[in-house]
Amino acid sequence: AQKITQTQPGMFVQEKEAVTLDCTYDTSDQSYGLFWYKQPSSGEMIFLIYQGSYDEQNATEGRYSLNFQKARKSANLVISASQLGDSAMYFCAMGSLGNQFYFGTGTSLTVIP
Amino acid sequence: EAGVTQFPSHSVIEKGQTVTLRCDPISGHDNLYWYRRVMGKEIKFLLHFVKESKQDESGMPNNRFLAERTGGTYSTLKVQPAELEDSGVYFCASSDRLDEQFFGPGTRLTVL
Numbered sequence: 001a002q003k004i005t006q007t008q009p010g011m012f013v014q015e016k017e018a019v020t021l022d023c024t025y026d027t028s029d030q031s032y033g034l035f036w037y038k039q040p041s042s043g044e045m046i047f048l049i050y051q052g053s054y055d056e057q058n059a060t061e062g063r064y065s066l067n068f069q070k071a072r073k074s075a076n077l078v079i080s081a082s083q084l085g086d087s088a089m090y091f092c093a094m095g096s097l098g099n100q101f102y103f104g105t106g107t108s109l110t111v112i113p
Numbered sequence: 114e115a116g117v118t119q120f121p122s123h124s125v126i127e128k129g130q131t132v133t134l135r136c137d138p139i140s141g142h143d144n145l146y147w148y149r150r151v152m153g154k155e156i157k158f159l160l161h162f163v164k165e166s167k168q169d170e171s172g173m174p175n176n177r178f179l180a181e182r183t184g185g186t187y188s189t190l191k192v193q194p195a196e197l198e199d200s201g202v203y204f205c206a207s208s209d210r211l212d213e214q215f216f217g218p219g220t221r222l223t224v225l
Contacts, residue, residue, distance in 0.1 A: 004155070033213070035213075037216065042218075043122075043202065043218055043219050043221065044216070044217070044218040044219065045204060045206075045216035045217075045218075045219070047213075047215065047216070050213065091156060093156075095214065099161075099169070100146065100158035100161060100169060100172065101146070101148070101156075101158065101206075101214060102158070103148075103155045103156035103157070104155055105153075105154060105155045106155070
């Protein structure tokens with residue numbers, strides 16, 4: 001069965017510091033993608049970063065990087081140099097080849113000035 | 114290029130009433146997905162259209178929910194009659210590739 005687990009319901013980080021949001025997954029598929037989305041208080045889901053299961057390099061997008069450890073089935077999101085605008089809910093998701101996405105319960109990140 | 118749009122952004126209805134949510138995918142995207150997030154829980158899949166056909170509707174909670182995508186363009190999700198437990202945020206997503214989905218802003222449904 002497909003499952004995404006986010007064990008941190010809430011996280012705090014000082015502005016300009018780095019923060020890691022945890023995500024573990026379970027799947028029997030050989031090919032899959034891992035995604036992180038940001039949901040600010042306005043409600044929209046903003047795509048942040050994608051990692052394919054066969055990608056050997058960890059994905060990076062600006063201040064976002066995905067620490068992909070396939071053997072451990074983890075796909076943690078690292079946000080460097082946190083900004084006040086990073087305060088939001090963050091969802092980890094997994095999808096495979098046109099099928100539905102599976103989401104975690106989310107982590108609420110608060111950046112403290 | 115316009116993103117996925119959803120209407121309305123908010124809806125407050127009484128138990129027993131009917132509500133219809135609309136999703137306009139990104140132009141040219143054959144794949145359209147509906148998801149729902151009930152307060153405090155994970156976002157859960159409802160169903161998946163490929164063009165006008167239902168590819169997977171395994172996530173639809175019961176027969177009070179009816180989704181359509183006439184002509185393979187926009188989609189509607191009707192809840193009739195609405196119950197208290199239907200409250201949540203309903204997201205629509207579309208894609209033209211098999212490994213990425215673009216999400217709309219969601220419709221926040223409150224059933225009183």
